[in-house]
Amino acid sequence: MDPVLELEAVSKCFQRYRHPRDRLWELLFPRTSRVQTFQALENISLQVEPGRTIGIVGRNGAGKSTLLQIVAGTLTPSSGRVKVRGRVAALLELGSGFNPEFTGRQNVFFNGQLLGLTPQEIRDRFAEIVAFAEIGDFLDQPVKTYSSGMMVRLAFSVVAHLDPELLIVDEALAVGDARFQARCMKRIRELKEKGTTILFVSHDANAVRMLCDEAVLLEGGRILERGNPNWVLNHYNQLLGLEDRDNYRPLAQETQQAGLCYVEQAAHPNRHGNGRATISKAWLSGSGLQADKVLQGGDLTLTFQLQIHQDLPDALIGLSIRNLYGVVIYGTNNLQLEKRPKALAAGSSPELSFRWRNQLNAGVYTISIAITSEDCEVYDWIDEALVFEVVNDRFCEGVIDLGADLHWISEFSSPAAIATSRDSLGSTSPSS
Template sequence: MSDIAISLKNVSKCYKRYARPVDRLKEILLPRRSHVQEFWALQDINLEINRGETLGIIGQNGSGKSTLLQIIAGTLMPTTGEVGVNGRVSALLELGSGFNPEFTGRQNVFFNGRILGLSQLEIADKFDDIEAFAEIGDFIDQPVKTYSSGMAVRLAFAVIAHTEPTILIVDEALAVGDAKFQARCMKRIRHLKEQGVTILFVSHDSSSVKMLCQRAALMNHGRILEIGNPKDVVNHYIALLSSDKTQVDAKEINSAGREDFISRDPEKLLHRHGNNLAIIKDVKITHADGSEAKTKIETGTGFNIVILIEAQAELSDIVIGISIRNLLGVVVYGTNSFLKRVKLTKVNKGEKITARFKMPCYLNRGTYTVTVGIHSEEGLSYDWVDELVVFEVYNIDGCEGIVDMDCSLEINTDRIVNV
């Protein structure tokens, strides 16, 4: 059996667009004169996904993610190229995908199960689990056209998650569910991952991509810009959102007079991007009294993140932000001057700014990183450096989890004493 679950070779997808409906007729009657406009949704996609691998796909709206997933799922044919899929595919590509709105939820469960390759008896055996997972109550016996978008996606995911797929494709449809449902879906996806299911996961939640996926692919304008470590790919995606560049070269970090205060070795530079209208010159962590903390902080104490910035132009809309992450890339806390309602007045070229984020340390023991960014109120990146400070938290009391909730405990007993 091949170790490759999905293989795409030079896959492209072209859509024909006509300015007016009559142009389509003119092209049939006058074939020598073209009235068509070609739009290439995908261009020369080459991708191999190993069996049991979880691949995250990220990119801006219109980058070609959904088209790619539809081609892999078999609901769309490529214009050119070869597609190889080895295994049973279950796909949640859009709300209520594959559901007949006139039929009840119960009927759609059986119809979809048969389409996905299960027998009537197998579906019947799994139906109670599907119904319990969806949690739509009596609506299971109502027409799907009466469902809310959240109910439709609940039932759709419940079906695909219980049909024993070897390849699971999940688009951004899960975002419509409530927090409880999303948590249940993520738990189910992790369970399928542990069972060796190949998973394609599309999400705008970068933390989920970094936690769940072994690799990530960044798409832009129908092409794959990069495939690699999820953290690096997500960082490049963030850079893409705030810049007109399609790729960010780490070796360009020192350009435009920026001084790297982290490392002089260009191979060890952290991911950085921005237009250089303001520059992060230094970042350090201090204790509450202002003394430098070096790299260790104790749970329950106060600490500061101090940032030195130099304006390279006259600016009036600087927003300064921080993000604290654990080693899995999960953001445990983030804020900025806009959210804290601290408005910076006009800053002159060459002027230096010191921002001091003061906070108590409720983090539990572990290693954490600090990402710092400065941007305009419209989101234009001036300077952004990923995970540039690493610090360790120690906790002499000890507890489990990411944070120390400073829990107190009371125990009361009601004992009858015989006299």
């Protein structure tokens, strides 16, 4: 199959002044130009096959946005060739692609037509776009009156529902509250599963590792590495070096012991089941910071209130915690925990809770909850019912904070002292 995207020796130069006063100088003395040419991209060649998700990583100023703007057609290259097969939809700059004087509704049609969809095709998707964006009555207000959060919700919804062949997402823009992040990432995963080709820009190595089939590392306007995400990201982490750690600031200590609670999910879009029993409420509580933020390391409790509508022979009640990239981090249910209910009579409203130590690392997570029969007849299932964000005081890599401990052994200078220290720690060497 032909590649969806082909870049051949693409370069981009910008003209810029070193100091603002140079601009004035040039106005006063037009023959003595002080403009400098800056090469933002140099000789980029890249082919992307259909259905691939490619992560673009690189330090600030590496050229990621410039590259993606060239692919999206909002910037022309200084030299080289760009070929895109099919529709490209890009979420690059906040508000780009929107006419501020038009209403949200008009902008949806305007963008759809720019992407080559017929008015009927846009009408067919309109309800879905509006439902996802959740901007309510603002749909008929001019976009210039929107908050940045509303703008990003509508912009993401438009690009993610117009069935592009190539979707370009700058992850930095797909943020907002934890719930919106979870919905964005879910939609991106759905598009990936449908075979959409995706270019995904991110500073978050974990995001690229989990979502992308391949990664491209840009540095100084050139491709430094392309290939397996793990391999490329190791290189990226080396580049970041201590930079990140220097920027890391531990949390202030005023953060303890608020509660957090999620209530009724009556009309949840990701809900299904035959209704013989329903989950009337589910909520999470523990050491929190704000409504949907919890601290790493504390206890979390997920409580369910159930409503039994018909006598049930048995029930399996469970939860599944996923990260934003759909990876299941943990799941369990009452059978695995050997807690069978005594009776499930019609009209009863049992309540139960799961409690665990929160070892998740910083990030956004979702919890799917369900009640089914032991042989998987689904009574009620709410996918990604709860969304919460974990905040971690300590910096560590990965999804779980195992809270490793460290004991120096080699600070003892003599072999005898090392042996003594090993004895006192009760440790054995790997070879013993």
